[in-house]
Amino acid sequence: MTDKKILGAKGENLAAKFLEQKGYKIIDRNYQAKNFGEIDIIAEQEGQIIFIEVKTKTQYQFGLPEEALTKVKKNKLNRAINFYLNQRHYPIDFTGWRLELVAIDLFPNQLPKIYHYDDLS
Numbered sequence: 001m002t003d004k005k006i007l008g009a010k011g012e013n014l015a016a017k018f019l020e021q022k023g024y025k026i027i028d029r030n031y032q033a034k035n036f037g038e039i040d041i042i043a044e045q046e047g048q049i050i051f052i053e054v055k056t057k058t059q060y061q062f063g064l065p066e067e068a069l070t071k072v073k074k075n076k077l078n079r080a081i082n083f084y085l086n087q088r089h090y091p092i093d094f095t096g097w098r099l100e101l102v103a104i105d106l107f108p109n110q111l112p113k114i115y116h117y118d119d120l121s
Helices: 001-019 071-087
Strands: 025-033 037-045 048-056 097-105 113-117
Touching: 001 025, 001 037, 001 048, 001 097, 001 113, 025 071, 037 071, 048 071, 071 097
Parallel strands: 048 097
Antiparallel strands: 025 037, 037 048, 097 113
8 A cells, every 4th residue: 555545544534533523424435436536435414415525634745635625626526426326326406415525634743633624515
């Protein structure tokens, strides 16, 4: 496993624990949407399906974690979300979902800092 994948997995584990503490029920992790990429975490809260992108950084040399959710990445995620909903036979006009971001700073010798951006749909 590469350092990037190890960092990503560590961030996703922290994010999942954080979300569970906020009352989210984790449904799936690392969901592979054929040809559209991966959805890091899929959860449910109060009857809504929540698709969560997790971005983890150990330094700001290349920008803040939340800046990594670019318009291109968001469009790719929306295609992956539609694939997921289609595979689960949700109606085409289903609106009971939202996209969220959990950004994590994992700087050496510091406690992790977790930032939660909800409803980016």
